[in-house]
Amino acid sequence: MIGLLLGLPLLLDLVLIWGPALASIGLSFTSWDGLGEIRPVGLDNYVNIVSNYPPFWPAVWHNLLWLAFLGLVATPFGLFLAVLLDREMRFTRFYQTAFYLPVVLSLAVVGFLAQLIFSRDYGAANALLGRTDNPVDWLGDPSINLWSVLLLVGWRHVGYVMLLYLAGLKAVDPGLKEAAAIDGANEPQTFFRVVFPTLRPVNVIVLVITVIEALRAFDIVYAINRGRNGLELLSVLVTDNIVGEASRIGYGSAIAVILLLISTGFIATYLVQVFRREEDQA
Template sequence: MVAIPTLIQLVLVWLPTVASIVLSFFRWDGLTLGGFQFVGAANYRFVFAESPAFWPAVLHNVVWLLFLAVIGTPLGLLLAVLLDQPIRGSRIYQSIFFVPVMLSVALIGIIWQLFYSQDNGLLNSLLGTAGTPRAVDWFGNSNVNLWAALVAATWRHAGYIMILYLAGLKGVDPSLREAAALDGANARQIFFRVVFPAMAPTNVIIVVITIIESLRAFDIVYVINGATNGLELVSALVIQYLVGEGQVIGIGSAFAVVLLVISLVPIVFYLSRTFSTKER
């Protein structure tokens, strides 16, 4: 029972990871088997010093992270708190808000393309500018397309965070709330001083998930405009160099390794917290 999942993990995750690390030190066009040329750290020098898109992509990833952390995650928490109340139809509301999580991110990008369409999109129609020269090109204008994509990403992210926080709220001992209420605490004080701190393990998971979501963001921006014209992200640069026109496998692998190293930071933090908690 362990061997088959381990083999799948080895073939689909670990071998490609090791191959990417090795290829990042070579120059290869991805076509000729004998075309390997060892270039050492040249690919990494290109990534950090010569690539015109890397640092803008890093900035966009940071903005993506901040937006999800400040808007998306608190919105999911708010939905969880509201739906944790004894209201009629709570399960129906939970299902409605969770639907975007079940959709592929590429499909979400297509849905929001229709919403943001310059000619007949819902948003421009509500603004009364659809089909006119005053219509906003939400995905074509590099000054606003990142924020438009972030709203689409938040639509999905908030539902995911809502479910996680709902599970966390259900796991809080009711006696803690009762004790705080008997001591005279109001609803706001009970939540921020008793319930929220009691969900510390859930909060750590949410932080890690939010960071990883911002790093692996790819599908929406790639569907919108191929992750160009203001929507450059590090994950998109990996694909552009690996399978794009004029592919350079070594440079694409170097981008992938950089993204891997950045992603390991929250993962190591989460694992260290988990194991230290178990030891205590």
């Protein structure tokens, strides 16, 4: 029974996650259209992507902006809301539900909401700003459409981060806060020097989720304009090359491997720093 309960999830993990990942790494060094012969090409796919594929570098930049916005704006705001709700203010349950509600929406649905809000001709944003005579093309202008999308993505991400941090704050020993107050620490000092260090496990989870959310983003930009005209992302390039008319499986796999390396690099770097800090403290 133990073998079955452990072996079946492990088998599914190998088949659905590690299998495709290893296959993508292998296919990234080949040229294959999905039907014909698989022809090894070495590093040619990677060289062409970096030097001769115009959408690649804008997509990398957009993914990094996506990560920076979620990590430096949405995540701290989610922590701020969690701290406020942890004080047991009136209507706390209502606020928790209201802030968490966007999380249950898929990014595809958020993409359709973006069209309703930021549409040039019938969007709510131009109506509220009184720009119906000279409307702003929030989703069509490459200089601003990414920021319009990030506002909605951040709106969804804040609720998730808030819930994680709120759970972490509920687990903090109240005695730590009382001891800090007795020692003369004010509220900011108590939070940053006593409470926040105890949230390190939650910080790791939030970081991993933030990196994954930023680098796997696909649905919302594809629903708006198929990830073009200022909304290029690496995930869209992978789909366009593998599923699109070109059917360049090897080329798309190489982009997927680059995306995997970027995400692994961010997460691994942070985890190494956390483990070193724990070893130094021990």
